[in-house]
Amino acid sequence: MSEQNNTNDCLMSIEHITKEFKLSDGNVLRACNDICIDIPKGKTTAIVGESGCGKSTLVKTIMGIHEPTSGRVMFHGQDITKLSNKEKRQNYRHIQMVFQDPATAFNPKMKVKDLICEPLRSFGIISKGEVEERAKELLRQVDLPVEFVNRYPHSMSGGQRQRVAIARALALEPEVIVCDEATSALDVSVQDSIIKLLVKLQQEKGITYIFICHDLALVSLFSHKVVVMQKGTVMEQLDGDKLAESTHPYTRDLLNAVFSVH
């Protein structure tokens, strides 16, 4: 909760991103409306909001999956929304992603070791003979038994699969990991262990997380910065530990919608 001195160290800045989609009836849907967010280095930035608020559209823009209508995303002095395909590929070494449902994100015919090391192999960083050893090392980092290298995704639980997804995202030693609802499909106790793992990895490696989530109680526990979005617009940006004190009416609505146990 301390370390306030490095929070100004900005790794990526999302500047005035607007994304419009043309609908079949000729109308235009503005999914992201003039979004400006600074992503602090080595910290967790959570983006929260209801379904349809534009969270995923924003992430797809950052990942270069589609081009913004206007605005830019600056990362290491470069606008990463305007990269050529070749540059984009190189950029993925620095930005990796973890998806909501690892069961559908993995090729079911590949073994865990090949899944984890695929990014390393496709960048030609390691040889085929090194795959098993490197996979074991990455499995250790995500607290999975090394014997898992020869398993297939279907023979693991949801939490174990998500750990494999994290191991794969770690393989290239990226600076940024984007987690799109990475724990929403998991049970609470498993969710808790995954969050602890992410926090541990951040402390060890200084990874920057962009964490898309709709569970405010969850993000209030581990994010340094929270961005609240509604209908494509940023409603509020605040420190993670100040979330409960927010006075913004929309943030309050979201907070009040959380059912507490007691």
Place this chain on the structure above:
Amino acid sequence: MLLEINDLDITYGDNTPTVENVKLSLNEGEILTIVGESGSGKTTVIRSILGLLSGDGHVSKGTLNFKGRDLKALSLKEWRELRGKDISMIFQDSGNMLNPVQTIGHQFREYIQLHSDMSDSEADAKAVEILKRMHLPNAENILSSYAFELSGGMRQRVGIAMAITFHPQLLLADEPTSALDVTTQAQIVKELMQVVKESGTAMIMVTHNLGVASYMSDKLMVMAGGRVLEYGNAKDILTNPQSDYTKTLLASVPTIGGKRYV
């Protein structure tokens, strides 16, 4: 006693029982929630009440009594009368339950006429009335829509509306709000509570959201590995958990203002 289950074992194939020694009882209007991790047997238990175990699952031991009738002895014809009328079910994503190539209205009318001798126009009027009870605006419009044209929250309201059409005495709900975001979840939970209370329907809900469980339930059952760890008054269990597993589960629930990991 509306529902009474004793010494229930459920087995898939010839293996050892997946679920063992389940005992529960439910009065009119009572709400029981079953919590536990994926694979703990929660869904298996509620499916057995509706005689809808998947694959070669069967009740290998114990008794299931609904209003004094032995559910194990029902013929297919008797089941057909019971299901959807006296006992109905809400699924995690009602969109999957609906036929994608028929309008909602077509399916709703078919369902109503299966259990009553209403004319087309009477059935449609009934459907509109029930949809309005679930706070769905433009109910007539919804009847002429297809499932994919509705949002997740709207589809779930349609699923609940169908399930409560005939004022069932017992409503089974399998993760009815897990696929929804927080605000929609809060609305649906409250609406569901209201309709259940109004019509005196008893409910068994499966969820992994302990906050929702705490808000809704009179009784609580905690399951792990196919066994019942705790069963009883919901408030007692939540404030004074006995098993280590329940304690862990409660400790993993993220709360706003809880202990931060960073």
